[in-house]
Amino acid sequence: MNKSLSFLIVAFTLTLWVNAQDDRQEIINDIKPLNKACFDCHGQQYYTYTNENTGREVKKEMCESYLLNDSLYYQSNHFSFACVDCHSGEYDSYPHPPAARQEQLYTCTDCHGFTETDQKYQFSKIEDAYYESVHYKLEGDNFSCWDCHDPHSYVVKARRTSDIKEIISYNNAQCLECHANEDKFKLLTGEKMNVLEQHEWLPNQQAHFNSVRCIECHTAVDEELLIAHQVMPADSAVRNCVECHSQNSLLLSTLYKHQVKENRKQNGFYNGVILNDSYVIGASRNNTLNKISIALFILTLGGILIHAVLRIILIKKQ
């Protein structure tokens, strides 16, 4: 390619990226003052307020479930929103009025699913899958999208990085937020669970945890959805190794679905997309090496057979 053309393409891409960053920063600069009062208390472990009756300044510890990280918020997908865009305007005053605390919170599909981009992600199908999930079936309305996708910090990781290990770690942290936190898990279920003990049967447990998302084994695969949302009960989870460790690996319709659509075979490797970041026994196979090894094996066997037959015939003659 012409050098100046390559330079122009690189310069244009950089400009777009810088512009996108500039736009984002501009929005954050506009929003920050609107959210300042909220983050002054909810963004810190300790907050102070003046008791109107006694006139004294009181220092309190922020309850953990109301504590937010403002830098995570401004990096999240919802960075462009003022707190009161989603929460009641009554939160403007402190102490917050009791009625505000009983507000009906939005769900994902109250906002998502209406734009053209949202249509691509099929939010209504995601919602249907969620209603079939064990989370909804067991907990009903006590559970919501927010329990996994915290709107104050959630990012669609796959859009921010191509590092699949980073995506896996982020996605698994969403599950482990409750499933590895005894108190949170107990809050909903009243039961205890230990993720490590539950997965003791899994060989190379750490390698599995680092290389696949929980949802690979714990959701029902839906060909139409990019990310399956029908989380299944524990006893329906995948336990059959060959569902992933085989040429038609389940991982290709889950974790690597997007890349698989782009490129089914790469560099002669079956399931080449898996190989970029990982190696899966039984799923990672090289077509050329397979053929070479079979040919060598047949040649060896053939050579032995011919040699043996000749030996028998010629020695008998003597």
Add this chain to the structure above:
Amino acid sequence: MAEKIYLYPLWTRIWHWINAVLFVILIATGISLQYSDPDSPLIPFEPSVSWHNIAGIILIVNYIFFVAGNIRTSNGKYYKLKPKGLGSRLMQQAQYYLFGVFKGQKPPYPENENRKFNPLQKIAYITVMYVATPLVILSGIALLFPEMIINKVFGVSGTLLTALLHMAMGFFLSVFILIHIYFSTFGAKVSSHFKSMIDGYHEKH
């Protein structure tokens, strides 16, 4: 009655047969893992993993036993290669296998107390025992503890490279075993070498 010499001490025979059983298990389970298929499993995946791991660990112990035995006893001398004239010795042995054997010629390097292996055997056994087996063991240990493996080597998964080395060595050793079994029929009688590995006595041609 054919002349016999005691060429295979008990420890080498025990080591050899343990190795033989382990190789059969490792090859069968290794192929089952690499070509695992939910519809037609040679050996199902889960038992293959367990058997492969257990047999691999026993192979390490057996290999240490072999190396220690070669250091502590005179058996080690059979694995020492003299480079001088090696090429012509190899050619002579190859010619015997390719032509001489069909003409009923005597082997150019028959076994005796000072020479257990002919030149081709010696170079094959040195490669198998001191190159391929250590490599298959080291790569196997790395795959057993994948957290030890470097994540990326020039942008390629370190685990994939380790697995490729493990499989290449496994394949090389499988081919070696086929040839090894066939060449075991080259004794005074077809069954002579097999008997030698049981009673320790080599039957001269």
